[in-house]
Amino acid sequence: xxxxxxxxxxxxxxxxxxxPIVPANAAPPEQxxxxxxxxxxxxxxxxxxxxxPRQFTVTNRGQSAIDxxxxxxxxxxxxxxxxxxxxDAAHTAxxxxxxGPERFRLAPGAAKLVDLRIAVPASAEPGEHQVAVIFSxxxxxxxxxxxxxxxxxxxxxxxxxxxxxEAVQVAEVAAPRFAxxxxxxxxxxxxNVGTLHRDFVAADRLRARVAGEDVTFPDFTLLRDxxxxxxxRWDDPPLLCVCRVNVAVSNPDGRSGSAQxxxxxxxxxxxxxxxxxxxxxxxxxxxxxRRRVRPAAVTPTTSVxxxxxxxxxxxxxxxxSHDSRQHA
Numbered sequence: 001x002x003x004x005x006x007x008x009x010x011x012x013x014x015x016x017x018x019x020p021i022v023p024a025n026a027a028p029p030e031q032x033x034x035x036x037x038x039x040x041x042x043x044x045x046x047x048x049x050x051x052x053p054r055q056f057t058v059t060n061r062g063q064s065a066i067d068x069x070x071x072x073x074x075x076x077x078x079x080x081x082x083x084x085x086x087x088d089a090a091h092t093a094x095x096x097x098x099x100g101p102e103r104f105r106l107a108p109g110a111a112k113l114v115d116l117r118i119a120v121p122a123s124a125e126p127g128e129h130q131v132a133v134i135f136s137x138x139x140x141x142x143x144x145x146x147x148x149x150x151x152x153x154x155x156x157x158x159x160x161x162x163x164x165x166e167a168v169q170v171a172e173v174a175a176p177r178f179a180x181x182x183x184x185x186x187x188x189x190x191x192n193v194g195t196l197h198r199d200f201v202a203a204d205r206l207r208a209r210v211a212g213e214d215v216t217f218p219d220f221t222l223l224r225d226x227x228x229x230x231x232x233r234w235d236d237p238p239l240l241c242v243c244r245v246n247v248a249v250s251n252p253d254g255r256s257g258s259a260q261x262x263x264x265x266x267x268x269x270x271x272x273x274x275x276x277x278x279x280x281x282x283x284x285x286x287x288x289x290r291r292r293v294r295p296a297a298v299t300p301t302t303s304v305x306x307x308x309x310x311x312x313x314x315x316x317x318x319x320x321s322h323d324s325r326q327h328a
Contacts, residue, residue: 034062034064034066034137034140034150035060035061035062036058036059036060036061036062036066036068036135036137036150036152037057037058037059037060037061038056038057038058038059038135038152038154039056039057039059040056040154041154042154042155042156042157043116043154043155043156043157044157045118045156045157045158045159046159047159047160047161047162047164048161050118050120050158050159051118053115054115054116054118055113055114055115055116056099056113056114056116056133056135056154057111057112057113057114058106058111058112058113058114058135059106059109059110059111059112060106060107060108060109060110060111061109062108063108064108065105065106065107065108066105066106066137067103067104067105067106067137067138068103068104068105068106068112068135068136068137069102069103069135069136069137070099070100070101070102070103070114070133070134070135070136071099071102071133071134071136072094072097072098072099072131072132072133072134073085073094073131073132073134073153074086074087074088074089074092074094074131074132075089075130075131075132075155076089076090076223077221077223077226077228079189079227079228079229080228080229081220081228081230085132090224090225091125091127091128091129091130091223091224091225092129092130092131093118093129093130093131093156093158094131095121096118096119096120096121096124096129096131096158097116097117097118097131097133097156097158098116098117098119099114099115099116099117099133100114100115100117101114114133114135116133116156118158120158120160124160125160126160126161126162126163126164126195127159127160127162127163127164127165127195127196127224128157128158128159128160128164128195128196128197128224129157129158129159129160130155130156130157130158130197130223130224131155131156131158132153132154132155132156133153133154133155133156134151134152134153135151135152135153135154136149136150136151137149137150137151157197159196163195164195164196165194165195165196166194166195166196166198166251166252166253167192167193167194167251167253167255168190168191168192168193168194168198168222168249168251168257169190169191169193169249169257170188170189170190170191170247170248170249170257170258170259171189171190171191171227171259172188172189172259173186173187173188173189173208173245173246173247173259173260173261174186174187174188174189174261175187175245175261175262175263176263177262177263177264178263178264178265178266179237179263179264179265179266180265180266180267180268180269181237181239181265181267181269182234182235182236182237182265183233183234183235183236183237184233184234184237184263185231185232185233185234186208186210186215186231186232186233186234186245186247186261187229187230187231187232188206188208188217188229188230188231188232188247188259189227189228189229189259190206190222190227190228190230190249191222191226191227192222192223192224192225192226192227193225194224194251195224196224197221197222197223197224197226198221198222199221199222200217200219200220200221200222200230201219201220201221202219205217205218205219206220206230206247206249207247208232208234208245208246208247209245209246209247209248210234210237210243210244210245210246210263211237211238211241211243215232215233215234216232217230217231217232218230218232237263237265238265239265239267239270240265240266240267241264241265242262242263242264242265243262243263243264243265244260244261244262245260245261245262245263246258246259246260247259247260
């Protein structure tokens with residue numbers, strides 16, 4: 001169920017729910033002057049159900065009556081997840097889908113069923129095609145300054161028979177090579193190489209396996225031929241480790257794809273002061289030992305040698321000369 005709440009002032013509200021944003025059993029939003037609800041928030045039409053009737057329920061949960069118009073639009077999603085409405089979007093089903101009624105008025109608390117009809121041409125390319133159904137209301141009466149039509153949209157995915165393949169690859173995993181501490185950002189690049197969209201939501205979220213735990217990426221939908229970069233935060237990594245980050249996906253055919261990255265966590269902010277303190281203690285101990293062990297003082301000696309008579313003659317150690325006097 002997609003809900004467009006009241007927005008005061010200038011409004012730009014085109015909301016496209018690529019994934020369900022409100023559970024079906026969620027409590028209705030608090031009532032305000034303007035609140036438009038569309039259910040279901042999106043439609044997935046398998047190849048064998050194209051001919052079945054389908055409907056949206058549009059509900060006015062506001063306090064004022066509103067006029068609603070319906071239309072279809074092609075859309076694309078870039079690698080960052082930003083959605084744009086483009087007439088040249090790939091794999092569009094805009095020429096196959098019609099909705100009606102095109103215009104209607106809703107009293108406060110009233111609901112209206114809007115029919116969705118699909119007519120796939122015989123020459124359509126096999127695989128999935130998408131289009132957005134947009135429900136719009138005119139700017140509020142009496143609004144000052146810039147006023148923009150308020151809209152809420154729901155994507156419709158139509159699968160053309162033949163060659164429907166669900167296949168996703170993990171192209172790259174990015175993580176800091178070196179880090180002092182957490183938290184750390186992990187980024188995965190995921191590519192859709194099949195012909196169907198892939199939802200990574202709730203229990204099927206993309207996960208990174210690192211240091212014995214799972215780091216979960218936020219919900220996202222990967223369109224056919226699409227590529228997305230998604231990031232997750234690793235809040236509590238180990239204090240010290242050489243950690244291998246692994247992101248893997250499994251496909252319905254049993255094949256899987258994965259990519260890895262390595263991050264070294266080295267707490268230099270803790271190791272540095274510790275090593276410095278140990279080095280200082282060793283230096284102080286060495287200096288103390290050196291002070292205690294000093295070399296002994298050297299005492300001058302007197303050398304004696306005999307003269308010609310065989311009597312010893314003393315030699316002055318300071319002058320280098322000797323006393324040549326004979327002793328009686």
